[in-house]
Amino acid sequence: MLVQKYKDMLSGKSVIRQLSEFATARGKEIGYENVFDYSLGNPSVPVPQEFTDIMITMLQKESSIALHGYSPSLGIPSVREKVAASLERRFGIPYRAEHIFMAVGAAGALAHAFRLVTEPGDEILTFAPFFPEYHPYVDLTGARLQVVPADTEQFQINFEAFEEMLSPKTMAVLINTPNNPSGIVYSAETLQKLAQVLRDKSVEYGHDIYLISDEPYREIVFDGVDAPCVSAYYDNTIMCYSFSKSLSLPGERIGYVAVNPACKDAADMVQMCGQISRGIGHNCPPSIIQLAVAEVLDKTAELSVYETNMNILYKELKALGFTCVKPDGTFYIFPKALEEDAKLFCEKALRYNLVLVPGDTFGCPGYFRMAYCIDTEKVERSLTALRQFVKAEYGA
Amino acid sequence: MLVQKYKDMLSGKSVIRQLSEFATARGKEIGYENVFDYSLGNPSVPVPQEFTDIMITMLQKESSIALHGYSPSLGIPSVREKVAASLERRFGIPYRAEHIFMAVGAAGALAHAFRLVTEPGDEILTFAPFFPEYHPYVDLTGARLQVVPADTEQFQINFEAFEEMLSPKTMAVLINTPNNPSGIVYSAETLQKLAQVLRDKSVEYGHDIYLISDEPYREIVFDGVDAPCVSAYYDNTIMCYSFSKSLSLPGERIGYVAVNPACKDAADMVQMCGQISRGIGHNCPPSIIQLAVAEVLDKTAELSVYETNMNILYKELKALGFTCVKPDGTFYIFPKALEEDAKLFCEKALRYNLVLVPGDTFGCPGYFRMAYCIDTEKVERSLTALRQFVKAEYGA
Numbered sequence: 127m128l129v130q131k132y133k134d135m136l137s138g139k140s141v142i143r144q145l146s147e148f149a150t151a152r153g154k155e156i157g158y159e160n161v162f163d164y165s166l167g168n169p170s171v172p173v174p175q176e177f178t179d180i181m182i183t184m185l186q187k188e189s190s191i192a193l194h195g196y197s198p199s200l201g202i203p204s205v206r207e208k209v210a211a212s213l214e215r216r217f218g219i220p221y222r223a224e225h226i227f228m229a230v231g232a233a234g235a236l237a238h239a240f241r242l243v244t245e246p247g248d249e250i251l252t253f254a255p256f257f258p259e260y261h262p263y264v265d266l267t268g269a270r271l272q273v274v275p276a277d278t279e280q281f282q283i284n285f286e287a288f289e290e291m292l293s294p295k296t297m298a299v300l301i302n303t304p305n306n307p308s309g310i311v312y313s314a315e316t317l318q319k320l321a322q323v324l325r326d327k328s329v330e331y332g333h334d335i336y337l338i339s340d341e342p343y344r345e346i347v348f349d350g351v352d353a354p355c356v357s358a359y360y361d362n363t364i365m366c367y368s369f370s371k372s373l374s375l376p377g378e379r380i381g382y383v384a385v386n387p388a389c390k391d392a393a394d395m396v397q398m399c400g401q402i403s404r405g406i407g408h409n410c411p412p413s414i415i416q417l418a419v420a421e422v423l424d425k426t427a428e429l430s431v432y433e434t435n436m437n438i439l440y441k442e443l444k445a446l447g448f449t450c451v452k453p454d455g456t457f458y459i460f461p462k463a464l465e466e467d468a469k470l471f472c473e474k475a476l477r478y479n480l481v482l483v484p485g486d487t488f489g490c491p492g493y494f495r496m497a498y499c500i501d502t503e504k505v506e507r508s509l510t511a512l513r514q515f516v517k518a519e520y521g522a
Numbered sequence: 523m524l525v526q527k528y529k530d531m532l533s534g535k536s537v538i539r540q541l542s543e544f545a546t547a548r549g550k551e552i553g554y555e556n557v558f559d560y561s562l563g564n565p566s567v568p569v570p571q572e573f574t575d576i577m578i579t580m581l582q583k584e585s586s587i588a589l590h591g592y593s594p595s596l597g598i599p600s601v602r603e604k605v606a607a608s609l610e611r612r613f614g615i616p617y618r619a620e621h622i623f624m625a626v627g628a629a630g631a632l633a634h635a636f637r638l639v640t641e642p643g644d645e646i647l648t649f650a651p652f653f654p655e656y657h658p659y660v661d662l663t664g665a666r667l668q669v670v671p672a673d674t675e676q677f678q679i680n681f682e683a684f685e686e687m688l689s690p691k692t693m694a695v696l697i698n699t700p701n702n703p704s705g706i707v708y709s710a711e712t713l714q715k716l717a718q719v720l721r722d723k724s725v726e727y728g729h730d731i732y733l734i735s736d737e738p739y740r741e742i743v744f745d746g747v748d749a750p751c752v753s754a755y756y757d758n759t760i761m762c763y764s765f766s767k768s769l770s771l772p773g774e775r776i777g778y779v780a781v782n783p784a785c786k787d788a789a790d791m792v793q794m795c796g797q798i799s800r801g802i803g804h805n806c807p808p809s810i811i812q813l814a815v816a817e818v819l820d821k822t823a824e825l826s827v828y829e830t831n832m833n834i835l836y837k838e839l840k841a842l843g844f845t846c847v848k849p850d851g852t853f854y855i856f857p858k859a860l861e862e863d864a865k866l867f868c869e870k871a872l873r874y875n876l877v878l879v880p881g882d883t884f885g886c887p888g889y890f891r892m893a894y895c896i897d898t899e900k901v902e903r904s905l906t907a908l909r910q911f912v913k914a915e916y917g918a
Contacts (some may be wrong), residue, residue: 127693127729128787129641132794173586185578190568194771230626230775231802236805245525259800266801297523333523376591377809379626391524398528404655405662406802408626408635413773415808 131266140258141487142166145472149481156479162508163481164496167306167457169374171427177373180418193417197410199400201228201382205420209382212423217355220387226398230379230411232342232368236263237406238383238399239364243336244269244297250338251291252300253283254489255307255460257340261302269297275492281308281451281460282316285323292327298336299324304343304353307488307495308460309436309453311347312352321360328362334390337363342381345372345426347455349431361388364395369419371457374427378415432457435498435505442509446516457499460485464520468494478515480508527662536654537883539560539866545877552875558904559877562855563702565632565770567823573769576814595796597624597778601816605778608819609910613751613770616783623795626775626807628738628764632659633802634795635760636780639667639732640693647687648696649679650885651703651856653736656696663695672886677704677847677856678712681719684735688723694719694732700739700749703884703891704856705832705849707743710750717756724758727754730786733759738777741768741822744829745853757784761790765815767853770823774811828853831894831901838905842912851893854879860916874911876904 142165149163184193200206206223213221229235244250246268252260254276264271274291277284299320303312312320324335339356344367347353356365368381383399385392403409410416436453443450443461450461463471468484472494475482485493498505538561545559580589596602602619609617625631640646642664648656650672670687673680695716699708706718720731735752740763743749750872753759764777781791799805806812824847832849837856839846846857864880868890871878881889894901 128638128791128794131640132797133790135797136790159611168592170587173590178581178586182578182581185574185581190574191566191770194569196564196772233800233805234803237801242528262797262800263803266798332897374587376592377590377806379805379808394529395524395530397532398524401528401531401658402662404629404658405633407630407659408803409629409775410773412775412808412811458808 134332135262142258142483145481145483148476152479159504161479161481162504162511163500164498165481165483167497169371169376169427170499170501171374171429171431173374174422174425174427176422176425177375177418179417180421184414184417187386193414195278195413197228197413197416199403199409200396200417201226202420203412205416208420208423209384213384216424217358219355219357220389221384224393224396225385225387227383227385227396228411228416229366229381229383230408231370231376231381232340232366232520233259233263234379234408234411235368235381235383236338236340236368238402239338239366240264240267240269240298241402241406242364242395242398243338247295248297249293249295250298250300251288251296251323253288253492255305255485256489257302257306258487267471273489278490278493281310282306282312283320285319289323292323294331294337296327296331297333298338300338300340301356302340304347304455306343306456307458307483307485308451309456309458310451311351311454312356314352317354317356317359317432324360324362338366339363340366342368343456344373346429346432346457348436348453351454353455357384357386361386363389367504372426372429373419373422375415378412380411380415380419431502432499434502437502438502438505438509439496439498442512446513457497459496459498460490460493461496463492463494466492468492474519475515478511480515531658538654538879540630541877541879544872548875555900557875558875558897558900558907560894561877561879564895565767565772565823566895566897567770567825569770570818570821570823571820572821573771573814576817577810580810582811587811589776591809593624593809593812595799595806595848596792596811597622597806598812598816601812604816605780609780612820613754615751615753617780618783620789620792621781621783623779623781623792624807625762625779626804626814627766627772627777628762629655629659629773630804630807631762631764631777631779632734632736634798635762636660636663636665636694636735637798637802638760638791638794639734643691644693645689645691646694646696647684649684650915651677651701651881651889652885653698654883655700659891663849668887674886674889677701677706678708679716683713685719688719690727692723692727692731693729694734696734696736697752698736700851702739702849702852703854703879703881705852705854706847707747707749707850709754710748713750713752713755720756720758730758734762735759736762738764738767739852740823742828742853744832744849747850749851753780753782758780759785760778768822769815769818769827771811774808776807776811776815799886827898828895830898831896834898834901834905835892835912838908852895855892855894856884856886856889857886857892859890860912862888864888868914871911874907876907876911883902
């Protein structure tokens with residue numbers, strides 16, 4: 127018999143994917159250049175040339191048996207060492223290879239982190255607005271994802287709601303900063319306060335509460351913004367990183383879990399990730415990609431286009447009267463819709479070939495997300511459509 | 523709190539890995555060329571040059587955004603089409619793209635297959651001798667792996683024991699042919715009989731029993747052996763394939779699930795794999811490796827060295843008086859030890875720098891495995907050590 131829970135999931139299609147499919151279909155009708163597709167968070171800039179060069183050199187020079195051989199299940203030792211050294215250099219935290227577990231992208235890293243610290247029935251708290259895939263990621267482990275309502279003023283943390291929702295069942299708190307979909311970076315003040323609550327509640331409940339920090343947008347931070355390192359604020363932090371966005375290679379599935387050396391049992395936790403892998407069929411990320419990424423750890427793709435796009439959009443949105451918190455990073459912006467029902471708002475936008483995603487999907491109704499990882503030229507052309515849309519539908 | 527079951531697993535070290543570590547340590551003492559390390563099943567031949575050439579050409583010519591972009595969660599459509607077409611061409615079964623789910627190696631493919639058809643408490647039967655990782659793979663899903671004792675005469679299936687162990691809780695049967703560790707291919711007769719039992723029991727129990735066919739050694743079959751295609755014998759077959767051995771790239775984590783088109787709900791099953799992925803953090807195998815492998819589907823690495831090695835070893839083992847079924851394929855051979863306790867036998871072999879793995883690990887005590895994916899020159903040199911060992915310890 128096929129397992130019903132997975133069969134049932136087939137009917138629930140992702141809103142983002144549906145919108146993206148609409149954009150593709152509409153593009154076939156009127157030319158894709160005329161569809162302003164802000165639906166998908168796919169990097170739009172090339173990988174650094176160094177990455178490509180290293181891949182080619184390895185393929186030309188290395189023994190293919192060594193190059194494509196099994197990686198140990200925790201990752202290739204030299205790669206783990208380089209990742210640890212890079213983290214120590216950047217954040218001043220004494221990471222060592224034993225704290226690093228190489229994972230197949232952020233999804234793989236999170237799959238391990240959740241299983242490390244929760245059993246079926248336990249709770250993980252996260253904060254709206256949040257990446258909607260967190261739901262299947264967590265729910266399918268048997269744990270439960272609980273969503274704390276958004277602080278819609280600043281998209282920091284709604285601490286009042288958070289403290290009400292914490293319970294002895296809370297084994298972990300999951301954050302994502304810089305944030306998808308708000309584009310906001312959690313401030314040092316927010317992280318300090320969060321850490322204090324977690325420390326207090328760990329004592330009160332008599333068990334550690336882990337902070338799982340999903341950081342795929344860490345390198346996409348805009349001018350003047352100070353993005354604090356989450357692990358520096360709270361000992362029991364499990365960092366989940368992906369190179370998908372920083373190096374523009376989401377398809378190659380490469381990232382890592384970095385357990386804060388200050389975690390009790392830090393090295394054991396990484397070893398446990400290796401055991402978790404056996405149950406969920408990972409084993410290791412691709413060897414050649416591990417080796418290539420290790421050579422460009424402190425590089426990024428040319429990410430400045432995202433800031434350029436953000437500035438253009440933010441300025442226009444404000445001029446059109448939108449309520450909107452200026453993004454600190456990522457390639458998302460999350461303005462308030464011009465009517466209460468953001469789904470209706472986004473539906474109307476489609477008439478102007480603007481593909482926007484309603485905030486309901488991110489646990490924050492009344493707002494909408496624009497993923498501006500598209501060409502700047504297209505962002506500029508989309509402004510006319512945006513103006514027409516707002517004027518015609520909302521008389522602004 | 524860290525999850526205890528994973529913590530507990532840290533103390534139980536794999537016998538194969540311990541032996542491999544012994545071989546490495548001993549190699550440092552006496553030179554690795556003097557250690558006859560038959561412990562690990564790592565391919566020892568280069569990838570086909572075509573694979574390397576295609577990788578380099580893509581890296582040089584393709585847009586990096588397209589090349590390294592997200593793969594849809596079921597795999598890149600053109601890759602799935604090519605895999606289906608290749609299977610149809612080779613086995614005459616009408617596979618289409620909708621029956622193919624690209625997975626991160628055989629471990630990833632199996633992780634999806636198990637979750638497709640079992641829930642916690644259900645049982646999966648497999649046959650000794652078997653790949654020991656099946657235990658954590660299955661057990662960590664919450665299902666239970668039950669091992670049917672071996673047919674030690676031919677290493678086909680012990681049907682008497684099998685039928686006794688089948689129960690209404692049996693949701694799937696897991697086979698591996700060509701087999702690790704025996705090297706044996708299940709005959710057409712075995713597969714026919716197995717299919718008939720499964721059909722009968724599916725009717726009797728009122729639910730389908732799925733056949734999960736783990737086929738990473740499919741292309742390593744020796745001269746004169748006819749390796750029947752499992753899916754041709756039983757409709758409800760879920761094929762789990764990996765390119766690790768056929769193309770010699772185990773580190774790149776690429777394989778697939780192919781659901782027999784004759785399965786009820788075949789296309790739904792592949793879609794369900796996409797949902798399972800969300801829970802276990804896969805998403806897709808690396809894009810560039812998918813694209814490269816799709817161009818060499820009908821090629822293999824130069825696998826003939828494995829047959830050469832097998833013939834040398836088989837001849838010598840027989841000459842030394844070992845009971846041994848001649849392998850049909852893979853790079854394993856599984857002779858009977860010269861004393862009842864194969865662990866003791868393998869311990870004694872270490873004195874002669876022969877690293878052999880006791881059959882207990884594979885659910886078949888009294889036998890031992892040699893993984894002869896090493897240089898032929900070394901196989902030849904190992905014969906002297908083998909003769910000395912047998913003569914000194916067993917007076918043969």
